Amino acid sequence: MKLNFKKQFSTLALVTGFAVSASMSMAGECRVAEASMDKPGGFPDRALTMIVPYGPGGGSGQVAAAMAEAVTGLTGVSINRDHKPGGSGTVGMTAYMAAPADGYNVLEHIDDASSAHALDSSRPNPAEDLIPLVVSQVTFSQIYIRSNETRYTDWPSFVEWVQAQNGKATIANVSKEGSMERVIMKFITEASDMQIQQISFDKGAPRYGALLGGQVDALFEQPGDVRKFLDAGNFKPILTVFNERPGVFSDVPTHREMGMDFEPLLRFRGFYVHKGAPSERVDWLKWAFQRAYCEDSYQAFNDSKFMNVIDSYRDTAGAIDMINAAIVQYRDVYKEMGLDVK
Amino acid sequence: MIENFLAGTATLFGDPFTIGIFVFGVLGGMLFGAIPGVSMLTLAAILLPFTADLSPAQGVMLFAVIYCTGTYGGAITAILFNIPGAPENAPTAFDGYPMTQKGMAGKAVGAAVLCSAIGGVASALVMMSATEPLAQWAIMNIGPPEIFALVFFGLAVASSVGGRTIWKGWLSVLLGLLIATIGQDPVGGINRFNFGYSDLAAGIAFVPAILGFFAVSEIFIQAEKNVSGKYLAPKFNVDFPSFFELWAHKIAVVRSILVGFFCGILPGIGATLAAFMGYGEAVRWSKNKAEFGTGKLEGVISSETANNAATGAAMIPLLALGLPGGALTAMMVAVFQMHDLEPGPLVFYNSPELIWIVFAAMFYANLSILFVGLIETKTILYLLKIPFQFLAPMILMLASIGAYISRGLVLDVIVMFIAGIIGFLLRRSGYSIPGIVLGLILGKIGEQNFAQGMQMVHYDLGTYFSRPICTILIVAGVLTLLKSLHSAFFQKPKVT
Numbered sequence: 001m002k003l004n005f006k007k008q009f010s011t012l013a014l015v016t017g018f019a020v021s022a023s024m025s026m027a028g029e030c031r032v033a034e035a036s037m038d039k040p041g042g043f044p045d046r047a048l049t050m051i052v053p054y055g056p057g058g059g060s061g062q063v064a065a066a067m068a069e070a071v072t073g074l075t076g077v078s079i080n081r082d083h084k085p086g087g088s089g090t091v092g093m094t095a096y097m098a099a100p101a102d103g104y105n106v107l108e109h110i111d112d113a114s115s116a117h118a119l120d121s122s123r124p125n126p127a128e129d130l131i132p133l134v135v136s137q138v139t140f141s142q143i144y145i146r147s148n149e150t151r152y153t154d155w156p157s158f159v160e161w162v163q164a165q166n167g168k169a170t171i172a173n174v175s176k177e178g179s180m181e182r183v184i185m186k187f188i189t190e191a192s193d194m195q196i197q198q199i200s201f202d203k204g205a206p207r208y209g210a211l212l213g214g215q216v217d218a219l220f221e222q223p224g225d226v227r228k229f230l231d232a233g234n235f236k237p238i239l240t241v242f243n244e245r246p247g248v249f250s251d252v253p254t255h256r257e258m259g260m261d262f263e264p265l266l267r268f269r270g271f272y273v274h275k276g277a278p279s280e281r282v283d284w285l286k287w288a289f290q291r292a293y294c295e296d297s298y299q300a301f302n303d304s305k306f307m308n309v310i311d312s313y314r315d316t317a318g319a320i321d322m323i324n325a326a327i328v329q330y331r332d333v334y335k336e337m338g339l340d341v342k
Numbered sequence: 343m344i345e346n347f348l349a350g351t352a353t354l355f356g357d358p359f360t361i362g363i364f365v366f367g368v369l370g371g372m373l374f375g376a377i378p379g380v381s382m383l384t385l386a387a388i389l390l391p392f393t394a395d396l397s398p399a400q401g402v403m404l405f406a407v408i409y410c411t412g413t414y415g416g417a418i419t420a421i422l423f424n425i426p427g428a429p430e431n432a433p434t435a436f437d438g439y440p441m442t443q444k445g446m447a448g449k450a451v452g453a454a455v456l457c458s459a460i461g462g463v464a465s466a467l468v469m470m471s472a473t474e475p476l477a478q479w480a481i482m483n484i485g486p487p488e489i490f491a492l493v494f495f496g497l498a499v500a501s502s503v504g505g506r507t508i509w510k511g512w513l514s515v516l517l518g519l520l521i522a523t524i525g526q527d528p529v530g531g532i533n534r535f536n537f538g539y540s541d542l543a544a545g546i547a548f549v550p551a552i553l554g555f556f557a558v559s560e561i562f563i564q565a566e567k568n569v570s571g572k573y574l575a576p577k578f579n580v581d582f583p584s585f586f587e588l589w590a591h592k593i594a595v596v597r598s599i600l601v602g603f604f605c606g607i608l609p610g611i612g613a614t615l616a617a618f619m620g621y622g623e624a625v626r627w628s629k630n631k632a633e634f635g636t637g638k639l640e641g642v643i644s645s646e647t648a649n650n651a652a653t654g655a656a657m658i659p660l661l662a663l664g665l666p667g668g669a670l671t672a673m674m675v676a677v678f679q680m681h682d683l684e685p686g687p688l689v690f691y692n693s694p695e696l697i698w699i700v701f702a703a704m705f706y707a708n709l710s711i712l713f714v715g716l717i718e719t720k721t722i723l724y725l726l727k728i729p730f731q732f733l734a735p736m737i738l739m740l741a742s743i744g745a746y747i748s749r750g751l752v753l754d755v756i757v758m759f760i761a762g763i764i765g766f767l768l769r770r771s772g773y774s775i776p777g778i779v780l781g782l783i784l785g786k787i788g789e790q791n792f793a794q795g796m797q798m799v800h801y802d803l804g805t806y807f808s809r810p811i812c813t814i815l816i817v818a819g820v821l822t823l824l825k826s827l828h829s830a831f832f833q834k835p836k837v838t
Contacts, residue, residue: 055672056387062676069391083387084749086544088531094540095750168800176531199486199797200529202790205659205672206486212663213481215798228664228685304679 030294031313037287040280044104047078050271051099052108053092055085058204059225059305063137063269064108066301070292077288079106088112088176090123097124101274103281106133106289110269111180114323118330119178120342125327126272131282132319133289135270137224137302138312140242141184142252143171144219144226144235146211155238155258158218159192167195172210173220174202180265181220183333184241191260211235222267223249224305241265246309265329270319290315343471347705350698354403354706363400364703367407368710372718374408375415376427377744382412384747386673398681399696403703405674410653410707412670413613414458414715417646418722421450423737425557425744429548429783430613430649433621435556436776437634437641444637448719452582453639454646455715457595461647462708464599465606465654470701474690476655477662480607487795487806489608491815493788496619498822499626500780506772508830514774518781521546528790529797541753548614550745550754551782554761555775557741561734562766568730582716583639591643594624602648606655613652615787618780620648626822635776650711654704660685661697 039045050068054060061083068079084092089112099105109126117125124130145158152158162169173181185198199216201207204225211219212234219226219235229235237252241264245254255264271289273282292298293313302308314322334341355361374385386408393401416427421438434454441450468476501511524535525545536542598620605616624644625634634641660671664685678685683693690697728736745758765775799805807813 056383056390056676058672062679065390065676081387082750084751086547086749087526087533087540088543090540090543091749091751170798176526176529179531197797197800199794201794202528209481209659209663210485213483213485215481215485232664 030291031315032287032291032294034287034291037284040278040284043278043281043284044077046104047080048104048106049099050079050081050106050108051092051096052081052083053085053089053096054083054110056081056083060108060110060269062305063301066298067108067136067271067289067292070295070298071288073297074292074295075288088179089116093124096272096274097129099274101276103273103277103285105274106285107272108269109272111265111267111326114326115178115180115183115330118327118341119334119339122342125323126270127320127323127327129275130272131275131277131286132314132316132323133271133273133282133286134293134316135268135314135319135322136289136293136298136312137267137269137305137307138310138314138322139222139224139267139305139307140240140246140264140310141181141220141222141267142237142241142249143188143239144211144221144229144237145217146214147233147236149236151217153238155253158238159194162194162196162217167197169195169218170197170199170216171218171220172199172201172207172216174200174207176200176202178330178334178339180267183330183337184265185220186333186337187262188239188241188255188260191255191262192258222306223309224307227304227306242310248306248309263329265326266322268314268322270314286316346694346698347470347702349695350700350702351706353399353695353699354702360400360403363396363404364407364706367404367703368411368707368714371408371411371413371707372415372711372714375412376418377740382408382415382428383670383673385412386670390673390676393677394680398678398683398693399699401677401681402674402696403700405670405677406657406700406704407707409656409670409674410462410650410704411711411714413649413653414454414462414646414711417454417458417642418451418719420556421454421642422447422722422725423557423733424560425737425741426552428614429552430617430652431645432552432556432779432783433617433645433776434642436621436645437636437638439556439560440635440637441639441642446581446637446639448581449583449587449639450642451719451722452716453588453642455712455719456583456588457598457643457647458650458715459708459712460595461599461602461650462653462711463705465603465651466701466705466708467654468603469654469657469704473658474662476607477658480659481663483811484608485795486791486798487809487812488815490788490791490795491806491812491819492605492619493615493784493791495815495819495822496615496622497780497784497788498819498826499622500777500784501774501826508826510772511774511777512826512830514768514777515781517773518778518783519785520781521551521778522782522785522789527793528786529793539753541751545786546757546782547749547754548783550758551761552779553741553745554758555765555779557737558758558762559765559769559775561738562762563769564730565734587639588643591640593627594640594644595647597623597627598644598647599651602651603655605648606652607658613649613656614783616652617645617649618783620651621645622780635774650708653708657700657704661689661700 050064052060052064064081068081072078084095089109093113096107113126116123152161189196210216226235237249240249240252240254242254243256273285302312331341370385371382375382386405413430416431417434420426420431420435422442424435424439426432426435438450500515501508524542526533526543533543601620601623602616605619621641621644624640625631656671675685742755745754769775
């Protein structure tokens, strides 16, 4: 059964369009005017705890470290990072929901929290059960091949080659049930009329090694995570899943240019606080995290991760719009895919 | 190579501050490696922000040194108290702790110190001489089907370790494999056996399970003996193994270096699989398999040589390709990135001096294990003189902290005590705790790679046999299984 993309997303175009392409020219720009803010009632008078639902070495661990450093540099308030990996972010989210809602506990999470709620509404909704302080990384996905690949060199030749393999071609990604990767791959394969075997690697190193070593034919990933392989000339992007060509990938076609008419799902990482936290503390945290995004150290980090290629910043309102749009989009797609949406 | 190594050595020891960082890494790695739960990863996570103030070479060197000495550190508590400091030290406890009970703690610890140093130094030398070609060979030839075949090969021998009969050994391994299936499946992310409890979605963590099966069950057993008046304190002994005792195990050392190195070079695998495979191969090639798990020096030698041999090997895919082999090497990537560097092929051309300082530091860190370890051992063995009624609560408290602190979940403390009770009951009935732990750890790795491999070969199991390495390992594993079955039908039960 093919998805009716135009019907599926026509009602979402306005909201999602805002979320996706607010303005590429605003990437990295600081949008918080106040350089300082008084601590409400002395809050915080001790270190904050940031629960991170993934390990310290991965993308979430790194953005948590960079944001914590920036907030501390800006405010002088220390942040202890508490990594609780496992269950695709479930363990960390559960631990956070059980922590006191006093403003001293904040959460880092990625778009998996939104897709998890879309699939099972008993899971916390990041836009309603939490308050987004800031989304500080928004990025798109690409499909990569080895730079020295000779069987195909660009997207059209890749599609042609995959079609000729009758389902034997392989692509490495994180294809867990309902994941952003699996949903986008479903869009792509149906729109391109090709079958490709998705190999799920939950850790980056084996995933990238699989492409480097020729164990798989292609890789689905976000550019910041494979930057070193791009800089070293090991990998070559052949398709960008985004509505327009980002400047640094101006020679790589977008999915729309290749005839695939679907709204791209984005990977985003952000910081949250409990819905029930005292409002004046929430306001201070919003300022601290949104302003910390402007700090040189954080901007340097985002630059190093290709995270300023498109607009990576969403304040609380922008983050809520983005999350709500993503939840609606995921939920509709899950129903179309026949998943048990609760 | 020699010139580069000497230049790296000169830079390393030419600056007092760099020497200070090196010494801090050596001692810190040993200390944090020895405390259960508070592993070398904890120390690395604490130090990560501070590396921004160091030079790139100092930062990466510090982490490399911690990696070497931290991998060794957990062996001491595994041998003396049946508390492995980390999963990669668990096989060391299989025979190390029984040796302590027999009054051979000095020999076990001495062998662990020496073999950790030998494994680490050998690994560092190979790393220095052939990083790039080895990394290329590994990623071109080893994929999920080969890793699954390797795990299958390792599991095939697991029934021989520690059980009263081979059947009980197999049931123990199968229980471990069953426990490994708790949590999300490794491919689809579907929850299994979590009974709606979200913390179980991540499965049973290795650290609390190992602490429960080893340390807590041991406390219960010793407490029972204490109450019934049968308790015998471990004999205090600081005699190190003689040169001839160690020389008699030279083949085991070489075999474990090869096994450890092979496992370490695989991206995402690392020292834990190396230690279990090193131990398993010692059992496979032994004429006296039944002696393993009862206090055999070769068990300690094989495990500790293999896990340290994995440290240098794990640096190969990291430095040559930018692919970290485990959690600590993944953190090293962050250290590189904090200094606007990326590990991978370009770092050899852009920062050769950094690479050779790291290589030299790892070489000397492994040598330091020998000297610092021997001094440390002479003092730490006196802990065995503490009476059981004081030692047992201390171990339980330490184990509880270790179980909790790794993820900050009360669930992990509960899991530890449940594992302790199960371990206590199963050990009384002659089942194998090493078998359960082997099944748990190898099961998780094996299932993930089997599922990925099946996707890769389009669910055609026969395609596994079109891959030579895979074929050899699976055939060897099947032969081992058949031999084990033959023994099970015709052997007489052990008298214990």
